[in-house]
Amino acid sequence: MTDYAVGAATEIRLARQASLLRAMLLLAACYGFVTGLTNFFVFSRPLIAAIDGLVLAGAVLSWLLLRQARLLWPVSLAVLTFYGLLLLFYFIASEARNYSLVWAAVLPPLAFFLLGSRGGTLFSALFSLLVLALFAMSYRQAPVMPLELPALLNLGAVLVAHCIIFRFSERSRELAYAELARLSQYDELTGLLNRRQFDAELRQHMALARRRGSSTAVLLVDLDHFKHINDRHGHLVGDRVLVEAGQCISAVVRATDSVGRWGGEEFVIVCPDTELSGASQVAEKVRRSLERSPLGDGVQLSASVGVAVDRSEESVESLLARADGALYRAKEQGRNRVVLEEVMETPVPAC
Template identity: 45%
Template sequence: MLWRHHHPDITVDDPRYRQVALLYAFILIMALYFGVIGTLNLVLFGDEAIALFDFAGFACTLGIYAYTRRTAQFRRASWAAVLTLIGVLAGFTWLARGASYSLLWITVLPPIAFFLLGVRAGSWVTGLFFTFVMVFLAVVEPNWHQVHLSQGALLNFAEVMTAHWFLFRHYEISRTEAYQQLKESAAIDRLTGLWNRMRLDEALADTLALARRTGRGTAVLLADVDHFKQINDVHGHLMGDDVLREIARILQRGIRHTDRVGRWGGEEFLVLCPDTDAEGARILAEKVRAAVAAGDYPAGVAVTVSVGVAAARGDLDADQFLQIADRQLYRAKAGGRDCVMVEQSDGATVKP
């Protein structure tokens, strides 16, 4: 797709990808349509007034394309594209005066408005424009001499527009909900129900970016189940899965409402703690460690965790931050396990 050369930061995984692709496709189709139809109206039909509206739409569309390329303001560009279409449709409705089934073009608005603007804005824009068209037809149509729309024709037109409004609104709501469910399921670890590593990576990057702007502290707790391989070997992998699920429940109950927890991989869990200094992170880590050790596990299995803690104020990137936590986790393992080790981004360690 050509537009990706202008916005290389928008990848397939970006939530904006679909909307941006649709926006550019719509802009190019509009430009082609307005240019071709305007030329036909001018050359074949000699209708200069309608051709003028088409060429105005063509010029506006090119302007929207250039603006979108330069600024990447996709929301504003979407509004500009929809309003341009509404302007051309309104002008065409007035000038064509219902001739040659011209009112059929009104029905192209709902899919475009809903897809580009979303459910809420699309509903309002489409509903208001349809209402305007019906009022316009009721007031002005009796004065049209070339075409006279019967009461039945007007009623049918109103019914079709209403059906379009409901159908496309329902479709967009269903599509949005399905996308949200897919996005959420892709971010969840199926065994524990916690965030998976992909979602944790995103949250960590966002939290560190916020910490850089505000100068507030941020901490991560990297917890690893001690002797987990032995649990699997002695009690079986199903028992190991039960242990991981129980630890996940303990972590969810033990963290604060502002913290985020996920399964980092294997028997490792990561807790993301915004607005938290080294001492606060240490206290939370000790609470987590004690809660895991006191957990109620099947068959009387004894479970402990070692926790490595990193604390910073946004002066590190995610990889550096995690390296500190991993280093402290290694120290906790080497120090006898079932303990907490903490390090600040300046290299200072915090005593247990």
């Protein structure tokens, strides 16, 4: 995805995480309120009612903290840890007389969604180990543990299955997201930046250059008579020529320059901190390198290059349009050449 798209997708994910966490906190608050009143007034168990009160208080406090978006991750971790430990304590305090431990199965999916695959795995593994340790200890102190062994084994197995399923699902989501990000930034055939991403990088280079008082050069490179190559050698060879032309261009420019595929048989290069004279040398280097190297199993080709350098307060579109104008003249003048933008004469003030 472009930086903008990646940012937007991340915002959506964070908003969804916050929504789920709020829904869970609401559930915990209602549960704490209802069971607290029931345990206090109906069953006369003030200790258990006090734990219910903690469930309610934890939910309200976390809800308030969540109003600050930057606290989402720490609040998520704190909520999972707090309720995980409270759950185990509740189970022990109620002498395992209720089914509160089934809530243990809710924590791993929540942890994977809120903390990602790595954080979710770590949290769920630690929590599952704690639950298993509790089983083991309770069984050594029988008859404190009234739940039957098969029920406990089933719960343990559900916890492990949840860890596997939700880790798999979260990893799949993360991999799909990374692949979408790659596809939306790079050209599928050549692996160079695509037009949108190149545009975003050019915008950034120009803004930085403006702050530093330097200039940014743009070079548009168009392979000459590419249609003939396709017609004579076929589209597969044409594709290979495009891939190798991209590699050839990337090999001769600086690591700080960015190379993109502008579309079809046209490439674009941005050279930060570069004046017109420097850009003209880069363009000549690119042109000569493409002319010298037979590409796609021996296809000889040439390229025309148009060069422009940004002017103060100029837009990306206008800079690219001037580079395109220079490229158009290179084609008109017979191809296989570098043409620089027409430098505007500074008007001489009238005496």
